[in-house]
Amino acid sequence: MADQSSSNGHYAIEAKNLNVFYGDFHAVKDVNLTVEKNKITALIGPSGCGKSTVLRCFNRMNDLIPVARIQGDVLFHGKNIYDPDVDPVQVRRRIGMVFQKPNPFPKSIYDNVAWGAKINGFKGDLDELVRTSLEGAALWDEVKDKLDANGYSLSGGQQQRLCIARALAVRPDIILMDEPTSALDPIASLRIEELMIQLAEQYTIIVVTHNMQQAARVSDYTAFFTVDEGRTGYLEEFAPTEELFTTPRSRITEDYITGRFG
């Protein structure tokens, strides 16, 4: 997509009056969110508040759910990715995703990383790309001698880093992470967190997390979502992380981060 100059040019991605419906159910209402380039933005909130739904709106993954319907705009380089002339395939090529449960392909480590580049028409040196991507995901030293091994032969934490390397291999602008450490043990989680901070030097990261300490440790901005009486999710508060955790403006936010509910 062409890089259009606009007043929103310094944001990596921006949601404007975003509403999501699953059939008749209003899942998320009126979300307005701006994501800064090369920062980590965390989406937190209780279960069912729609934070994962919002994340999936950023690369049109909700298109895969037949009953999902989206209203409002998601501006990426100033262009609404839900405009009819935008191909979701192009959006996902620029906005990569890492999922809750590590999901490498049942292929070799090498093919896991190289496949995305291949299908996207990569013409350079694949070996080099695989190496830099695995280095970028801090996995190269552990797997460089067994690139032919199946992705599933790795440990859970390694698998998740392989998925990150796989996302890096198509050189995206933004990486969406949907609770990337919830299936991992604390040590593996810590390695992923360190990796996220490293990656933020080059990439914009949006991460959904259940773990408030994780949000506090790694993110620059935090968006707190919660639900109203009709179980519809909405954005309660969005602020720089430090501010949100120390001086929340909203009473509900304060109750949540201090552990009074959620």
Add this chain to the structure above:
Amino acid sequence: MTNNSYFPEGSELERFVKRRRQKGVIWRSLFLLATTLGVIILMVLLLSIIDDSLGYAAVQYKIDPHEMVVGFYQDMALNASNARAFDDADELARALGEHPDAVGLLDEATFRAHADDLRAVSIEDGELPGVVVAVSQQNDWLQSVTMQELAPLFTIAETWSDVREGWPETPVHRYLPPAGSPVLTTFIAGVYGDDPAQQPVEALLAMLAQHLSPGALRQFVAEKPLDQRTQEEALGILAERVLEPTVIETWSLSQSILHKDEIEAAMAQTPDAELEFRRWVTWDFITSPQSSKPELAGVRTAIIGSLWVVLITLLFSVPVGIGAAVYLEEYGSGSRLDQFIENNINNLAGVPSIIYGMLGLAVFVRALEPLTSGSMFGLADPTTANGRTILAAGLTLGLLILPIIIINAREAIRAVPRAFREASYGLGATKWQTIWHHVLPNAIPGILTGSILAISRAFGETAPLVVVGASTAIFVDPNGPFSKFTTLPIQIYQWTSRPQAAFQNLAAAAIIVLLALLLALNAVAILLRNKYQRSY
């Protein structure tokens, strides 16, 4: 009142738990019973088939094979140069004693009576009980011979030196007992053997020439010159045209073992029949074409027909079935039309197979005759010239198993974890790339399993093929999709309805072949599936 009073306690609790456990035990025994019953039924089925495929058979030959061989060599010996047959053994012995160049065959009693004039020749590597090979006392070279030397000595050798270097070059004179005498018969059986299978191909062809009518022999030579025939071919044609064995009665394996005495009593009433223990599944049975004589009938034509039909079925139904499954699972929008199609496919899987036969008859045999008979391509088989071909049968069976393949392939596609699809889409893959690179490869083991089951069903299907027009008596191997055909189940069906006892055994043998082929097909498919099976 505490909550505890609502629950059983003490001895009541003990009884209660015991009762619950007993219930489980009862159910477990019922399930075990069901499994055992299934296994027993399967064993009984297999045993009854094996029982029919082995056992004694009473065989009657038009010409007894032993007599044929003995008669052939007897003629050869009696017609050899300088051969003389004596009706009286004493006369033979006297003549032999006076002639140093002669060799003769005597019984032991006559030999002893003339021991002054005669000398017995010792046989180096065998013995002929009751037979003495004798020469005159004046003969000073023939001390001992080998069996191999005896063979030419009494038939083709002209002079003594033909038999062994160093013997005189005088002609051999043979003094023989009359045709059919025990001495001559024992001698021939011992030296030349009396089993046709032991004879060299030249001898067999000579026997054939002796017994076949000139016209039949000319026809046989026209097919292939005699000097290019193998021993196996010669034996085959001998059995078919000369010996003409007929199985007059057969017994199953269990009867053969348990009621041997009854069988022997029955045999005593038919003295010209021979009792043979038969294995009905033989290599000959598998490689011979169909025949109206049970002795000669085999299943080659049916096996080739079955394989051709299944090949067409496979080529048609597997790609179409997978394609439909991919469409319905991945592209179908759940619209009314899609639901209608889905319901119909599920219903079609339950339609009786004979209905598919009617459909195949109407559509493939009649309406699409130019296609299925091959006349559209100018490939029509002149002996068929209608739509009752392998192609029509294969397509009919293809339709029959298509719903099964679709349903199984859909299950397999649905079982591919969503995570793989999401990961693929997340990297910017298109829908087709996701299906081709991730959904199908991971669904292949399941698709293969479903296809194996479906193909196995097609392999054993009979009813629709009867309707579509499988030939029941066909003696020529099919040579392409436009040939008329028969299949193994059809062949079995036809044989079981024949009156001759031997065909029942052949049907049992054909069932074993069918089962073995099915197992082989399944084994190949399971190997393929395991090769593609992934762990995740």
